[in-house]
Amino acid sequence: MNKFTTISDDIGKLKNLQKLHFMVNQVKTIYPVIGDLSNLTVLNAFNNKLVSLPSSISRLKKLAILILDRNQLASLPSEIGDLQNLTLLSLANNQLMTLPAELGSLKNIQRMIISSNQLTTLPQRFVQLQTLQKLNLDGNKFSKLPQSLMQLKNLQLLHLGDNQLSTLNGISQLKSLEELYNRLADAPELNETHVFELGKYRFDSKRLTIQMASGETKKLTLREAELLKLLCQNKNKLITKTSILMHVWGDDSFFNSRSMDVFISHLRKYLKDVLVVKQFGNA
Numbered sequence: 369m370n371k372f373t374t375i376s377d378d379i380g381k382l383k384n385l386q387k388l389h390f391m392v393n394q395v396k397t398i399y400p401v402i403g404d405l406s407n408l409t410v411l412n413a414f415n416n417k418l419v420s421l422p423s424s425i426s427r428l429k430k431l432a433i434l435i436l437d438r439n440q441l442a443s444l445p446s447e448i449g450d451l452q453n454l455t456l457l458s459l460a461n462n463q464l465m466t467l468p469a470e471l472g473s474l475k476n477i478q479r480m481i482i483s484s485n486q487l488t489t490l491p492q493r494f495v496q497l498q499t500l501q502k503l504n505l506d507g508n509k510f511s512k513l514p515q516s517l518m519q520l521k522n523l524q525l526l527h528l529g530d531n532q533l534s535t536l537n538g539i540s541q542l543k544s545l546e547e548l549y550n551r552l553a554d555a556p557e558l559n560e561t562h563v564f565e566l567g568k569y570r571f572d573s574k575r576l577t578i579q580m581a582s583g584e585t586k587k588l589t590l591r592e593a594e595l596l597k598l599l600c601q602n603k604n605k606l607i608t609k610t611s612i613l614m615h616v617w618g619d620d621s622f623f624n625s626r627s628m629d630v631f632i633s634h635l636r637k638y639l640k641d642v643l644v645v646k647q648f649g650n651a
Contacts, residue, residue: 372395390412391626397418403428425448438462454477457479506528507530591631
């Protein structure tokens with residue numbers, strides 16, 4: 369694993385670069401020179417320490433996939449709306465409390481993942497995202513369904529779990545919706561185990577914590593907890609990668625598959641000598 373803290377200015381000279389991946393590093397800043405990569409179609413900055421994006425990102429006219437999960441973003445530049453070829457935007461596990469209205473200009477967006485942030489509403493201009501088919505809003509702070517969400521006529525898959533919703537009033541307006549994943553805030557508890565003893569560790573999927581024998585407590589992200597809970601529930605069983613991805617990520621894309629591998633490596637580090645996940649082929 370590398371530990372880059374910056375992306376060199378020299379990268380702007382790679383005029384033919386089409387895909388840039390710098391996952392699981394310590395990068396805090398992307399310099400404006402990123403805008404010189406006019407042929408870039410994929411930018412994957414999963415699991416770094418980014419706190420902002422440069423406005424020059426607007427010059428990436430060919431960018432189709434932008435992955436910024438597990439960073440420290442509290443805001444997005446309004447220029448992100450200039451990415452007219454963007455089809456996938458993934459922003460899970462950041463610190464976003466609001467989204468720029470300019471996101472409504474993403475005329476080709478098909479999938480948007482904004483889970484595990486601090487959102488309470490969506491911009492009114494979200495109504496313009498008529499190409500959007502899959503939207504993940506798990507783990508935010510919505511107390512009611514945003515009106516702009518109800519206007520997404522082509523939305524087929526919607527994740528709303530672990531918010532503060534007590535009703536789904538208005539959901540019937542989403543005529544194209546095929547899959548809805550949700551847990552209401554006041555839904556009755558199922559007779560389902562949420563505490564798992566894992567050797568010297570105690571995992572609480574509801575509190576999102578792992579407690580060590582020493583008493584030290586490790587806080588998990590929502591997705592880490594969901595993944596570990598699914599593995600615990602299927603102990604000593606064969607479960608396909610596709611099943612895991614659809615259950616936890618809601619999408620079995622290549623990029624989510626790579627993301628899952630990273631999450632499993634994190635859990636292995638937390639649960640040393642206890643968690644064993646064997647993979648067979650592409651299963």
